[in-house]
Amino acid sequence: MSTPRPLTLTDAHVARVAPGEGLLYDPSWRMLEDADLDRLAALLTEGRPRPIPIFAYGSLIWNPDFAVGARRRGMALGWHRDFSISLNHFRGTPERPGLMLALASGGSCEGLVMEIAPGTETASLRSILRRELVAHELAANARWIEVRTERGLEEALTFYADPVELQIARLGITHQARRLAQAAGAAGSGAEYLLRTARGLAEHGIHDDYIWTLQHLVAVEIDALHPDGRQAAV
Numbered sequence: 001m002s003t004p005r006p007l008t009l010t011d012a013h014v015a016r017v018a019p020g021e022g023l024l025y026d027p028s029w030r031m032l033e034d035a036d037l038d039r040l041a042a043l044l045t046e047g048r049p050r051p052i053p054i055f056a057y058g059s060l061i062w063n064p065d066f067a068v069g070a071r072r073r074g075m076a077l078g079w080h081r082d083f084s085i086s087l088n089h090f091r092g093t094p095e096r097p098g099l100m101l102a103l104a105s106g107g108s109c110e111g112l113v114m115e116i117a118p119g120t121e122t123a124s125l126r127s128i129l130r131r132e133l134v135a136h137e138l139a140a141n142a143r144w145i146e147v148r149t150e151r152g153l154e155e156a157l158t159f160y161a162d163p164v165e166l167q168i169a170r171l172g173i174t175h176q177a178r179r180l181a182q183a184a185g186a187a188g189s190g191a192e193y194l195l196r197t198a199r200g201l202a203e204h205g206i207h208d209d210y211i212w213t214l215q216h217l218v219a220v221e222i223d224a225l226h227p228d229g230r231q232a233a234v
Contacts, residue, residue: 036139
């Protein structure tokens with residue numbers, strides 16, 4: 001693990017990205033209701049470790065939105081971070097498409113193993129699955145992976161590892177930066193998401209060369225798009 005370096009991307013950069021309007025979700029999706037979430041939770045966790053461990057590598061680090069018990073750093077084996085999910089809603093629009101973070105096969109990825117606080121399983125799993133999987137069409141995007149922690153080799157539940165049933169964009173890092181520097185939608189901008197993720201990793205002493213390079217490239221792109229320091233017109 002490398003020593004974290006200072007971030008180039010800042011709140012001032014994020015403020016220069018024009019807000020986006022659009023949809024939070026694909027209108028064709030069938031949203032998961034509480035009963036669906038409970039059935040999915042039971043299927044995913046039957047016979048699995050307790051307390052239930054969640055491997056967080058992106059937004060769950062800085063906004064877990066569930067009751068977290070113990071947490072520890074962990075290295076996901078056979079996976080690496082990649083902004084590969086193409087978005088025309090949420091943090092993007094058809095005119096300004098965005099990208100969301102996923103895990104892709106190969107390499108390794110350091111993040112956090114966050115245990116669901118005992119006694120909160122039903123509410124916490126509903127919250128996690130409603131947020132991460134959203135709809136029936138995305139329900140297959142959860143899997144158990146191997147993670148190496150201070151305890152040794154563990155299993156943890158994670159989301160969007162080699163995502164399915166989604167539009168995937170296989171872009172080089174330069175093209176990813178161009179998208180993220182401009183993308184915005186109903187849930188905010190791609191630059192904001194990237195900055196929060198980079199800061200969340202840094203707060204836990206985690207360095208990912210890919211994320212640090214990407215945030216620098218996005219800052220450079222925003223500087224080039226808005227040399228006067230002003231927000232672009234919507």
